[in-house]
Amino acid sequence: MEALKLKILKIFLVLFVFVISISTGVSQDLNKLKTNHPNVHKVIVDSVLQTTSYTYLLVKDASKLVWLAIPKREAEKDEVYYFQGGMEMKDFKSKELNRVFSSVLFLDGVVSPEELKGEKNESESSSTDEKSKTAQSDLTIPPPVNGITLGELFKNKKNYNNKIVRVRGKVTKYNSGIMSKNWIHIKDGSADSSDFDFTATSTSEAIVGEIITLEGKIVLDKDFGSGYKFVILMEDGKITR
Numbered sequence: 001m002e003a004l005k006l007k008i009l010k011i012f013l014v015l016f017v018f019v020i021s022i023s024t025g026v027s028q029d030l031n032k033l034k035t036n037h038p039n040v041h042k043v044i045v046d047s048v049l050q051t052t053s054y055t056y057l058l059v060k061d062a063s064k065l066v067w068l069a070i071p072k073r074e075a076e077k078d079e080v081y082y083f084q085g086g087m088e089m090k091d092f093k094s095k096e097l098n099r100v101f102s103s104v105l106f107l108d109g110v111v112s113p114e115e116l117k118g119e120k121n122e123s124e125s126s127s128t129d130e131k132s133k134t135a136q137s138d139l140t141i142p143p144p145v146n147g148i149t150l151g152e153l154f155k156n157k158k159n160y161n162n163k164i165v166r167v168r169g170k171v172t173k174y175n176s177g178i179m180s181k182n183w184i185h186i187k188d189g190s191a192d193s194s195d196f197d198f199t200a201t202s203t204s205e206a207i208v209g210e211i212i213t214l215e216g217k218i219v220l221d222k223d224f225g226s227g228y229k230f231v232i233l234m235e236d237g238k239i240t241r
Helices: 002-036 122-126 128-138 150-155
Strands: 041-050 054-061 064-071 080-083 087-094 099-106 164-178 181-187 198-202 211-223 229-240
Touching: 041 064, 150 164, 150 198, 181 211, 198 211
Parallel strands: 064 099, 198 229
Antiparallel strands: 041 054, 041 080, 054 064, 087 099, 164 181, 164 211, 181 198, 211 229
């Protein structure tokens, strides 16, 4: 009997350590953003106001409540989001809400823990292309100073081969540490849906949802092998925000 109890106790301890290790790993994944980006805020939604084009979020940021304004998206009370940057507008009046906010922080977007970890449910995955085309048609980001749009780049790509260019767009995908480089995908709303995805390699880090300017050399028909083949690629892109 004592031997059986010891065996059960050992099994329990192993399971306990396993659960703790998983919990710690998930926590580390979610905190990685804060570690790599010290200016990132982690907030919890207290209330939500929807308008035609914007979603207003009253969020708990540390010990205070802050109003955020982001492009329209679904959001609910108690959801967690991450963001950085933003432009504060004081005494801002929303005509649609018929309300004056003493302070609102306007953002290009926020990132949920699920988006941070790259998790999608089956229905989201099955309609990714359709959502991408819709998002592309709704997005309009002007080119940076002394820069070009992605539409111009794709349309006249041969003119920019092996040249340094500047482009600006919203980060749609980010993969770090692949072949010792970070891979950043952006869109600006100007390129055709067939040429939707623009990719740059960089040593800098980015966050999905933020708008950045990239400057680097354009190369055409780049083939790294193992499935990494690009019609257009920016090499060693430098990021400004």
